[in-house]
Amino acid sequence: MxxxxxxxxxxxxxxxxxxxxxxxxxxxxxxxxxxxxxxxxxxxxxxxxxxxxxxxIVVCRTCGNVDVCDPCSICTDPTRDPLTLVVVADVSDLWALERAGVLNARYHVLGGVLSPLDGVGPEDLNLAALVDRVHQGPVAEVILALGATVDGQTTAHYVTDLLRDLPVKVTRLAQGVPVGGELDYLDEGTLSAAIRARTRM
Missing domain, CATH: 1.10.8.420 (RecR Domain 1)
Structure with a gap:
């Protein structure tokens, strides 16, 4: 020793x-x-x-962001588009998208992604609150800004199934996000391209 x-x-x-x-x-x-x-x-x-x-510092009960107020400054910002909700795995992904400055939407932090190998199931993520937020409206589009990993894509499909019966368009990031890539490590240009070229799930 x-x-x-x-x-x-x-x-x-x-x-x-x-x-x-x-x-x-x-x-x-x-x-x-x-x-x-x-x-x-x-x-x-x-x-x-x-x-x-x-x-x-506290965790926002609405979206899961970290801030010094609850609800956080993003959730209470009247200039944010209330019709668009961006779903991210972690707060670091939210920060990455905010740095890119290509969205003026609200967010929902899942707190991770589904990962059976790591013992992370649906009950471990902030999914019920997401469904509630979409159900209560006035959300028109949910953008799944999840990494292009196997677990990220599995989570995207799971969320799409959860929201299938609700009157909301579900899209996801497209070109620009490499397979196996994590959002927090991408540059702003790559994130901008991915947001602009999002596709319907």
């Missing part, structure tokens, strides 16, 4: 950083060391920002 190279406080910092996506133990050590070296200029403001975020 490897020995601890620092005190318990530093080791705890490294262990917590290693839980972040894209950071393994080695990267976490480098990040921790950088934070320690920049205590005043980086670590203190980061700690304050994390504390502030912990106390203020």
């Amino acid at each position: 490897p020995r601890a190279v620092a005190g318990p406080e530093i080791e705890r910092l490294i262990q917590l950083l290693a839980r972040l996506p894209g950071l393994g133990p080695r990267s976490a050590r480098r990040v921790a060391l950088h934070l320690i070296k920049k205590r005043e200029g980086l670590m203190a403001p980061l700690a304050a920002a994390l504390t502030d975020a912990l106390g203020k």
